[in-house]
Amino acid sequence: VIYHVTFFIFITTIGLNIIFGIIVDTFSEMRDLKWRAESDMKDTCFICSRNSYDFEHHGRGFDYHVKNEHNMWSYVYFII
Structure with missing residues (x-):
């Protein structure tokens, strides 16, 4: 039973960290694209x-x- 609970916690933690990492990376990429477009319009x-x-x-x-x-x-x- 302890093995199953530990396995579930580790897999869930790793899976959520991967998903959150993808989300954060996507938002930072969108922010960079917006910044490049704004600087292009200004310069x-x-x-x-x-x-x-x-x-x-x-x-x-x-x-x-x-x-x-x-x-x-x-x-x-x-x-x-």
Whole structure:
């Protein structure tokens, strides 16, 4: 009887740890994907795919470029 109880406890503990590990790993992967997407939106032009570093050091600035030169809504209105 003790063998069965011990076996059940060990197998259950190992199984639950595996399941919880998969869940935690999946959430951390989703968080990393979200962080990469947000940093891409903040640091890369959607139209020309150039980094904000290029515009900050060789132009008027990244915000000016995104809002005036490559405003994505202007492209949407052009297509519509």
